[in-house]
Amino acid sequence: MNLFQMTLETPSGPLSILYDATDTVYHIDFPDQGERQERLLKRRFKNFQLTDQDSAALAQPLQAYFAGDLPALQEIPVKTGGTVFQRKVWQALRAIPIGTTCSYRDLAYQIGQPRAVRAVANANANNPISLLIPCHRVIGSDGTLTGYAGGLKRKEWLLRHEGAISQV
Structure with a gap:
């Protein structure tokens, strides 16, 4: 698999x-x-090659998001890979509205598998x-x-940026 980075x-x-x-x-x-x-990419592709290259089409909405245009990310196309179950969870994650949070338990209920909290x-x-x-x-x-995965300080920053937690 050849990817740009x-x-x-x-x-x-x-x-x-x-x-x-x-x-x-x-x-x-x-x-x-x-x-x-690297671990996730090796698991997904086994063999892959990365080429450094910038993409204005991706940089623009990402920069807009960090500048406060929070919905800017929603139109970026993604390809996740993963199992059927993982893709179901990831689709549910994309449905969480900006400025809100949910629990793992809530997510398990949303995908119709209330006992799958750990798997979620x-x-x-x-x-x-x-x-x-x-x-x-x-x-x-x-x-x-x-x-x-990005660390709790980064998670807190993102949630504050999106208005999901107060700017105390």
Whole structure:
């Protein structure tokens, strides 16, 4: 698999975006989070090649989002891969409205599998396209911020940016 890679500087740190020749996004990650990106890509593609190349078509909506145009990300095409169950969870994540949060339990109910809370959390943790598939909007049932591959400080920043938690 041949993918293009660009790094975009954002207020919450560098963002690595992997995409194809049609500007369809396959992976987004914060590169300061260790080997997560490489691990997920190897699991998904076995063999892949990355070429550094910027895409104005992707940079523009991402920069607009960080500048406050929150819906700007919704039109970026994505290709997630994953199992049928994971894709169901990721589709439900995309349906969480900007400025709101839900719990893993809520998400399990939304996909019609109320007993699959742990599986939902696992699918959430393996989301290959963070930000565009907004796994940062999932919180604990008690309202606490729980795990996020980009780190809890970044999750909190994103939720404040989107108005889901107050700007105290």
